[in-house]
Amino acid sequence: MDGVARRGGSGAALYWGALAASRRFAMARRSLPLVLTLVAALLASVTVPLAADEAKYWREDAAVTPAPELVRFNQLLADLAEQLKPALVHIRVRRAAGKDKDDESEPRRSSGSGFVIEPSGLIVTNAHVVEDANWLQVRLADGRRFNGKVIGQDSRVDLALVRIDGAANLPTLPLGDSNRLRVGEFVMAIGHPFGLDKSGGPLVNMAGQVVGVNSMAARNGSIGFAIPANLVKLLVPQLATKGKVEWGWLGVSIAEIGDDDVDRLKLAEAKGVLVRGVMPGEPADRGGLKPDDVLIALDGTPLDAPRDLQRVVSTTPIGTRVRVMLLRGGEKKEVEVTIGRYKEREEKPSPR
Numbered sequence: 001m002d003g004v005a006r007r008g009g010s011g012a013a014l015y016w017g018a019l020a021a022s023r024r025f026a027m028a029r030r031s032l033p034l035v036l037t038l039v040a041a042l043l044a045s046v047t048v049p050l051a052a053d054e055a056k057y058w059r060e061d062a063a064v065t066p067a068p069e070l071v072r073f074n075q076l077l078a079d080l081a082e083q084l085k086p087a088l089v090h091i092r093v094r095r096a097a098g099k100d101k102d103d104e105s106e107p108r109r110s111s112g113s114g115f116v117i118e119p120s121g122l123i124v125t126n127a128h129v130v131e132d133a134n135w136l137q138v139r140l141a142d143g144r145r146f147n148g149k150v151i152g153q154d155s156r157v158d159l160a161l162v163r164i165d166g167a168a169n170l171p172t173l174p175l176g177d178s179n180r181l182r183v184g185e186f187v188m189a190i191g192h193p194f195g196l197d198k199s200g201g202p203l204v205n206m207a208g209q210v211v212g213v214n215s216m217a218a219r220n221g222s223i224g225f226a227i228p229a230n231l232v233k234l235l236v237p238q239l240a241t242k243g244k245v246e247w248g249w250l251g252v253s254i255a256e257i258g259d260d261d262v263d264r265l266k267l268a269e270a271k272g273v274l275v276r277g278v279m280p281g282e283p284a285d286r287g288g289l290k291p292d293d294v295l296i297a298l299d300g301t302p303l304d305a306p307r308d309l310q311r312v313v314s315t316t317p318i319g320t321r322v323r324v325m326l327l328r329g330g331e332k333k334e335v336e337v338t339i340g341r342y343k344e345r346e347e348k349p350s351p352r
Contacts, residue, residue: 076206077188084208086141086171088190088201089114091125091148091162094135113191113201114138114162115210116172121146121164122240124232125200126215127153130160138164152239156247158215159227160200161239173202176209178228189214189226234315247342248316251282252289254306265294266330272296273309287337290328297325313339 066074095108112129116122123138130136136148146164153160181187191201191214203212203226212226238245257270265274272294278285289295295303299322303309316322318341325334 080204080206080208081188081190084173084190084202084204087116087173088141089116089123090139091123091129091200092137092139093130093133095132096134112199113214115190115200115202116170117175117236119168119170119172121167121170123148123162123164124202124213124236125160125162126213127155127158127160129200130162131155136162138162140167140170152243154235154239154245157227157231157235157245159213159232159235159239161236173204173208173210175229175233176205176207176211178211178230181205181211187211246318248313248318248320248339249282249342250284250289250309250313250337251279251340252284253277254295254309256306257294265292265327267294267327271304272327273303273306283337283340287324288335289324289326289337292328294327295324296327296332299323314342 091114092111112125114123114125117124130150137145138148139145146167148162148164151161151163187203187205189203199214201214202210203214205211211229213232215225215227235245253276255274255276257272257274259270262270275289275291275293277291278289295309297303298312301312316339318339320339321336323334324337
């Protein structure tokens with residue numbers, strides 16, 4: 001996918017921008033029991049024997065009488081979590097000790113969550129959970145432990161696939177349609193409660209379908225991020241067969257259409273994707289795209305905002321020739337561009 005120039009923000013842009021932040025967190029947590037996190041509330045129960053004179057510091061009677069509907073809803077959530085638990089896994093990782101003199105001499109250990117998507121032992125988790133692992137162990141909900149192997153990962157999206165051998169007929173979780181989610185819907189994040197241990201666990205809807213993969217959280221834990229299930233569906237086949245994801249690439253920087261761009265570019269409305277810059281020698285340049293072009297469709301798919309172009313281009317097979325409909329100086333034009341392969345680079349698209 002191509003860069004988005006700063007102009008406002010969107011959920012998609014926030015998600016992609018936040019991925020890099022996850023790499024700043026250190027992972028050194030000991031194994032913790034699986035618990036369930038619903039939105040921001042952690043439900044836990046601890047029983048401790050109390051001396052008679054200690055109980056005077058607090059009361060334990062109900063503060064309010066909960067509405068029957070809430071009691072019923074709470075029970076339904078607990079029942080749902082119990083049904084999904086068999087497909088959850090805990091992943092323990094050991095990494096080689098650092099080679100520099102200032103690095104730790106002991107092997108580094110970390111852990112995370114994951115879930116089974118295929119009965120023979122195919123598991124989805126985060127790339128940062130298993131990155132650089134030289135030993136990996138998967139513990140199933142029933143307590144069984146298996147050695148695991150990373151068969152594919154993509155650090156850009158923070159997604160990885162792990163395979164365990166010797167297992168059969170494992171419970172699985174279905175992948176739902178994340179595009180159908182609506183603001184206000186209840187979802188439940190399942191995984192470990194502290195630090196990064198919940199990373200890689202599923203975000204499920206009330207039908208028990210995975211609509212996202214928990215990826216990271218802000219430092220105070222108040223904001224969480226998840227990889228959309230529909231993106232997971234697109235990437236899993238590549239990770240399983242190639243071990244990596246080959247992202248499509250145009251070689252442009254893009255932005256939303258601003259109100260001040262409408263008159264300047266002779267547009268009827270602030271709709272489409274504005275090309276801010278074109279990288280010399282890359283697919284967009286070879287196809288004839290220019291700065292200030294407004295892209296409105298790609299192979300018939302409407303482009304209303306930058307995230308639409310990012311989604312379509314990034315998931316289009318490398319080498320595919322696509323028709324790009326655009327507006328240039330108020331006139332509609334069509335050009336053909338061959339999708340290239342994304343690779344890390346430092347060069348920036350030229351505004352020319």
